[in-house]
Amino acid sequence: MGKVYSLKIIDLKEETKNSVLITFKIPNELYSVFKYDPGQYITLQFNLKGQQIRRSYSLCSSPLISEYLQICIKRVKDGLVSNHINDTLKKGDYVEVLPPEGYFLAKVNKDNYKTYYLFAAGSGITPIISILKTVLHTEERSYVYMIYGNTNQETIMFREELKLLEEKYKNRFVLIQTLSRPKSSWSDLWKVSDKTYRKGRVDAVCINWFINTYPPYAQNAEYYVCGPGKMIDNTVKTLEGMDVPFNRIFIESFGGAIMNNEIETTTEANLIVNLKGEKNEIIIPKGKTVLRALLDENYSPPYSCEGGVCATCKCKVIKGKVAMLKNLALTEQEVENGYVLSCQSYPLTSNIEIIYN
Numbered sequence: 001m002g003k004v005y006s007l008k009i010i011d012l013k014e015e016t017k018n019s020v021l022i023t024f025k026i027p028n029e030l031y032s033v034f035k036y037d038p039g040q041y042i043t044l045q046f047n048l049k050g051q052q053i054r055r056s057y058s059l060c061s062s063p064l065i066s067e068y069l070q071i072c073i074k075r076v077k078d079g080l081v082s083n084h085i086n087d088t089l090k091k092g093d094y095v096e097v098l099p100p101e102g103y104f105l106a107k108v109n110k111d112n113y114k115t116y117y118l119f120a121a122g123s124g125i126t127p128i129i130s131i132l133k134t135v136l137h138t139e140e141r142s143y144v145y146m147i148y149g150n151t152n153q154e155t156i157m158f159r160e161e162l163k164l165l166e167e168k169y170k171n172r173f174v175l176i177q178t179l180s181r182p183k184s185s186w187s188d189l190w191k192v193s194d195k196t197y198r199k200g201r202v203d204a205v206c207i208n209w210f211i212n213t214y215p216p217y218a219q220n221a222e223y224y225v226c227g228p229g230k231m232i233d234n235t236v237k238t239l240e241g242m243d244v245p246f247n248r249i250f251i252e253s254f255g256g257a258i259m260n261n262e263i264e265t266t267t268e269a270n271l272i273v274n275l276k277g278e279k280n281e282i283i284i285p286k287g288k289t290v291l292r293a294l295l296d297e298n299y300s301p302p303y304s305c306e307g308g309v310c311a312t313c314k315c316k317v318i319k320g321k322v323a324m325l326k327n328l329a330l331t332e333q334e335v336e337n338g339y340v341l342s343c344q345s346y347p348l349t350s351n352i353e354i355i356y357n
Contacts, residue, residue: 002302004045004096005030010068012091015157019074019123020086021060024097026069036063036100038108038130039224039252042071043304045096048080052295055081056305058127058226058252059100060158062134064108069097072157074123101304101312104252106131106224112139115216118146119235121202121227124254125157128226136169143172143217147210149202149231152183174214178206202231207238226252229328253309253328265323269347272319274355275301284347290315290322290354291342301356306343313342320352 011023026034034042041058061070076082089095104127106116116135120128125148135142150156156177166175178198200206223244225235232251239249269284273294284293291313294301304312311329316338322345330339342354 002098004098005033006094007069007097009089009091009093009095012089015072016074016155018086018155019072019157020089021070021072022085022089023061024069024071024095026067033099034069037105038062038134039105039127039250040100040102041127041310042069042100043098044081044085045098046081046084048084051292053081054098054304054306056101056307056310058102058130060126060129062130062137064134065137072123072126074157098304102127102252102310104224104226104250106135106222106250108134108138110138110140113141113218113220114139114143115218115221116142116144117211117221117223118144119202119207119223119225119227119231120146121149121231122151122155122254123157124227124231124252126226127252128224129158129161131224132165132173136165136173141218144169145174145176145210145214147176147178147202147206149178149180149206149227151181152179154183172217176210178202202227203234204238204241207235208242211239211242221248223249224251225249227254229253265346266348266350269320269349270351271347272351272353273299273301274353275299276356284352288346289325289343290340290345290347290352294342301342303343308341308344311341314339315342315354315356316340317345318353318355320347320349322346322352323348 007024009022010025013021015021036059041056043054043056045054057071057073059069060072073082073085075086118128118132132144135144162175165173178200180201182199223239225232232253236249265286267286271284272281282293282297291301291303302312304310308326309328317340322340324340324344326344327341329341
């Protein structure tokens, strides 16, 4: 596992009714450790209910604008960590944090001349706004078209910041808000004559309208998508249907995967794990994942989010069978080749052997 650092919360404020914006100070000696690209995430570590728990959260700050790290955390129903953060943390607290990671990122350069299409839904805005701010600040010749979906105006994260960016960069930034269940006061809150606000979701109809209404200004175009699984599927399929090359589409999933609720685990399973060049054997108790069983036995497998999103805990099953509760990170080909997310994997056979590369 990566090294954990203790960072101080220097500001904590409500962003929406169900989310908080947290600002961490980076000590001078850790600037290089916490260097990041827009779109990446950090992982927080807590000891809750007698267990070490980690969750990953995308950075919403810009590495080229702010000297601080910022994350915005939305409360999740029955979410152990998100509720702990929203209810308990306060300014002045220290939190254990792992350095930035992630492959959903934009390589921003002042000489770029690109068109960026940004698609976000709900809390999927967090890595998107980091990319947005960094591109607008750095690439003076690039254009950004963004569509952001929410339930209603009260659930929009970074609403005021987005309005300021629209005003500051109005010649090369277009933002379209789409709401699935807008409140009646929406028109009163957003009385701007030259704006278009759509009712609905970020679906195929919306995306087709968006791309056709705002064609690329620069032909060198990139597409960044972050949100629930269904929104991502709709966006990617629609873009591919418009002949957008897949290597220009970058995705980050924020939940919404189909849960496998029909897993029938064995009473317990014998696990052989190949980790860091050593082979060890433990018992996986009924109801525990491969990862959690290893952690409970004081082993140190790689892991980060424990949500099936980041793929840090990826391993290969070389004997026996497991089933994943959900998978938001591995491709179909990886799964066919025997790779699984150990944080989501439950034993189906009494003997299992895995290897962490």
